[in-house]
Amino acid sequence: MSGLRRRIGIVAAAAAGLLGVAAHADPAPPRIVVGAKKFTESAVLGELMAQVLEIQAGAAVERRFNLAGTQICFDGLRTGALDAYAEYTGTGLRNILRDETDTGTAAAVFARVSTAFRERFALVWLAPFGFDNTYVLMMRPERAAALGIATLSDLAAHPLRYGVSHEFLQRGDGMPGLRAVYHLNEASTVGVEHDLAYQALADGTIDVSDGYSTDAKIVAFGLLTLRDDRHFFPPYQAAPLARADLFTRVPLAEPALRLLAGRIDDATMRRLNYAVEGERRSPAEVASAFLGELGLRHVEATPEAPAGGLLELLWQRRWITASLTVRHLWLTGIAVLAAVVIGLPLGIAASRSPALATLALSGAGVLQTIPSIALLAFMLPLFGIGVVPAIAALFLYGLLPILRNTVAGLRSIDGRLLEVGRGLGMRGRDLLWRVELPLAAPVILAGIRTAAVINVGTATLAAFIGAGGLGDPIVTGLTTTDTNLVLSGALPAALLAIAVDAGLGVVERFATPRGLRV
Amino acid sequence: MIELEAVRKVYPDGHVALRSVSLTVERGTTLALLGPSGCGKTTLLKLINRLLDPSAGCVRVDGRDIAAVDPIGLRRTMGYVVQDAGLFPHLTALGNVEVVPRLLGWPAARRVARARDLFALMGLDFSALAGRYPAQVSGGQRQRIGLARALAVDPPIVLMDEPFGALDPITRRRLQEEFLTLKDQLHKTMVLVTHDVEEAFRLADRVALLDDGAVVQVGTPAEIRAAPASPFVAALIGGGATASP
Numbered sequence: 115m116s117g118l119r120r121r122i123g124i125v126a127a128a129a130a131g132l133l134g135v136a137a138h139a140d141p142a143p144p145r146i147v148v149g150a151k152k153f154t155e156s157a158v159l160g161e162l163m164a165q166v167l168e169i170q171a172g173a174a175v176e177r178r179f180n181l182a183g184t185q186i187c188f189d190g191l192r193t194g195a196l197d198a199y200a201e202y203t204g205t206g207l208r209n210i211l212r213d214e215t216d217t218g219t220a221a222a223v224f225a226r227v228s229t230a231f232r233e234r235f236a237l238v239w240l241a242p243f244g245f246d247n248t249y250v251l252m253m254r255p256e257r258a259a260a261l262g263i264a265t266l267s268d269l270a271a272h273p274l275r276y277g278v279s280h281e282f283l284q285r286g287d288g289m290p291g292l293r294a295v296y297h298l299n300e301a302s303t304v305g306v307e308h309d310l311a312y313q314a315l316a317d318g319t320i321d322v323s324d325g326y327s328t329d330a331k332i333v334a335f336g337l338l339t340l341r342d343d344r345h346f347f348p349p350y351q352a353a354p355l356a357r358a359d360l361f362t363r364v365p366l367a368e369p370a371l372r373l374l375a376g377r378i379d380d381a382t383m384r385r386l387n388y389a390v391e392g393e394r395r396s397p398a399e400v401a402s403a404f405l406g407e408l409g410l411r412h413v414e415a416t417p418e419a420p421a422g423g424l425l426e427l428l429w430q431r432r433w434i435t436a437s438l439t440v441r442h443l444w445l446t447g448i449a450v451l452a453a454v455v456i457g458l459p460l461g462i463a464a465s466r467s468p469a470l471a472t473l474a475l476s477g478a479g480v481l482q483t484i485p486s487i488a489l490l491a492f493m494l495p496l497f498g499i500g501v502v503p504a505i506a507a508l509f510l511y512g513l514l515p516i517l518r519n520t521v522a523g524l525r526s527i528d529g530r531l532l533e534v535g536r537g538l539g540m541r542g543r544d545l546l547w548r549v550e551l552p553l554a555a556p557v558i559l560a561g562i563r564t565a566a567v568i569n570v571g572t573a574t575l576a577a578f579i580g581a582g583g584l585g586d587p588i589v590t591g592l593t594t595t596d597t598n599l600v601l602s603g604a605l606p607a608a609l610l611a612i613a614v615d616a617g618l619g620v621v622e623r624f625a626t627p628r629g630l631r632v
Numbered sequence: 633m634i635e636l637e638a639v640r641k642v643y644p645d646g647h648v649a650l651r652s653v654s655l656t657v658e659r660g661t662t663l664a665l666l667g668p669s670g671c672g673k674t675t676l677l678k679l680i681n682r683l684l685d686p687s688a689g690c691v692r693v694d695g696r697d698i699a700a701v702d703p704i705g706l707r708r709t710m711g712y713v714v715q716d717a718g719l720f721p722h723l724t725a726l727g728n729v730e731v732v733p734r735l736l737g738w739p740a741a742r743r744v745a746r747a748r749d750l751f752a753l754m755g756l757d758f759s760a761l762a763g764r765y766p767a768q769v770s771g772g773q774r775q776r777i778g779l780a781r782a783l784a785v786d787p788p789i790v791l792m793d794e795p796f797g798a799l800d801p802i803t804r805r806r807l808q809e810e811f812l813t814l815k816d817q818l819h820k821t822m823v824l825v826t827h828d829v830e831e832a833f834r835l836a837d838r839v840a841l842l843d844d845g846a847v848v849q850v851g852t853p854a855e856i857r858a859a860p861a862s863p864f865v866a867a868l869i870g871g872g873a874t875a876s877p
Binding site (some may be wrong): 537632 | 681685704705706707708710714718720721722723724731732734746750765766767780781791
């Protein structure tokens with residue numbers, strides 16, 4: 115009996131230790147959170163902003179990169195989870211402001227979003243970087259030539275297979291608007307991950323896809339970009355978008371970011387993108403080298419990362435991996451702890467009420483069937499981006515195994531033992547603490563173990579909403595098609611899952627009452 | 633003293649377990665409830681410690697209607713033993729015997745001292761068995777530990793439901809002998825549920841014969857043998873050692 119309490123105490127102490135690891139307080143320098151969307155250019159611009167803030171404003175910059183889309187970045191900015199990220203004026207106009215009016219010049223669009231964002235959201239557009247990354251539709255040149263297609267107006271004459279990015283499929287300045295203006299003749303339309311669309315075009319499995327005009331892959335794959343003859347796509351000048359309060363909090367941030375204004379033209383941006391995607395250099399490295407070119411940083415003898423093998427990469431990243439692992443464990447630890455705190459009492463209550471059991475188990479069961487990435491997405495409107503929605507989603511995933519095993523463990527106890535307990539004069543709580551929980555402990559712990567292993571796996575997806583962890587290198591690696599980088603996150607994540615499973619297996623055995631082991 | 637007066641028990645599913653039972657167990661005596669499976673004898677036992685409440689009639693202990701008594705307090709004045717002892721498998725022999733003393737908040741020293749006495753009383757080797765788990769001891773030892781647990785806080789009343797039912801004949805016989813010795817030493821008021829005629833007649837001062845939820849005859853073993861009240865009773869006590877079908 116006191117044994118069970120002692121074991122619970124040990125588990126609680128271990129959890130508190132995990133929390134403690136994450137509770138390091140930052141010292142003096144102002145903290146700025148810079149975000150980036152989940153594609154190369156956004157990451158390079160994010161790195162440029164982050165590094166210039168570090169060097170010129172002396173800030174401690176936290177990077178929340180690989181965020182899944184515009185909505186997530188924009189919500190992050192509004193809720194204060196982010197301080198700044200690089201956004202495109204056309205996206206701000208069409209996608210955020212839902213302004214479908216005629217676009218006008220680049221300067222006019224910038225002026226319009228500038229005013230509207232400041233008034234409606236207290237967000238500030240700084241001067242653009244200097245390039246216009248508009249949307250383009252792309253085809254294989256041979257296919258286009260065969261059909262006689264050169265402009266977007268030409269598309270209406272031919273039934274074609276469209277494969278466009280998921281965001282383009284939905285946003286007003288994407289497919290819906292194109293259909294209305296150009297009367298597209300779609301034989302089929304599917305959503306394709308942006309980076310995969312190029313390969314699909316090259317393979318001929320789709321005919322038309324969307325791209326960004328500064329995308330290095332357009333050149334690499336030798337694709338034809340169709341002329342926007344009715345000027346449907348607004349100008350997409352990239353510029354730093356920031357919370358107004360950033361500049362009052364860190365006055366040096368604004369002059370620092372302005373150092374980048376007008377310094378990157380289309381060709382430069384394409385070159386920087388190619389450095390990441392073609393030359394397999396990290397966005398951080400590319401940004402650092404470019405700031406060196408601009409004379410904005412002392413050119414340090416940055417160790418050129420040799421294009422070594424996987425083992426070399428794993429060794430180089432060992433400290434990064436260690437800190438990502440700690441964060442990963444922290445995310446899952448808190449989520450599992452919360453699932454225990456809620457799931458255990460709920461399971462106890464449910465084991466006594468068949469109606470509640472049905473309700474709770476089917477509710478948790480439904481949650482379990484929601485795909486993880488969708489569940490993460492549901493959390494965004496509620497909690498913004500970052501750690502909180504990730505933990506909330508992981509918590510919901512952990513709930514079912516714990517709830518189910520608590521109910522099953524308690525129900526599996528021989529009813530005669532409970533009757534004897536009552537017959538000896540035990541109250542309900544005596545029975546629970548002295549008989550039911552000790553006897554159900556192995557089953558309940560097996561549920562906690564399942565929840566923890568599921569969460570270690572699912573937490574890799576948390577990187578998509580900026581929560582960090584071992585998913586970070588996976589997502590970055592997927593974006594830059596760097597398999598080794600993917601593995602540098604995936605391997606530790608898999609090992610971690612195995613270790614957590616084995617470790618909790620030991621705890622489970624330890625918590626099994628000795629009398630049940632003989 | 634335990635008195636049942638016109639007690640009726642109908643389960644929620646409509647099954648009538650006891651029709652109208654009146655019985656008295658005098659202080660310091662043992663009453664056996666004897667009858668075939670399903671006759672209502674276990675139901676009757678559970679009405680005494682309020683694991684069940686009667687649908688009609690009343691149960692009095694030392695003159696007080698127990699419907700008005702807190703069931704937790706009531707049960708702590710009654711030892712409870714079931715078939716195969718019903719020991720908690722996650723607790724040691726000592727832990728099982730200490731259950732009720734712990735509920736009452738006895739200090740550890742007093743609990744262990746009491747457990748040593750009870751082990752001795754039940755003929756159990758404390759140093760060898762106290763730390764063993766129920767799965768590690770024999771059936772006879774389990775039953776002795778179960779009895780020790782029931783006697784832990786020296787309750788005036790002990791309720792036993794087929795306490796020797798799961799034992800082999802030789803062990804059962806030995807425990808029955810020891811039970812008779814204990815009975816003379818302890819002077820408890822005891823109610824013993826059994827379907828074993830021989831056991832009832834050997835161990836009890838008085839026997840109540842039950843059939844289909846009603847008491848058919850009550851008396852000392854000698855009275856019942858001398859004058860069976862009905863052909864059912866005659867068949868039961870004459871037909872062999874056991875009343876089970």
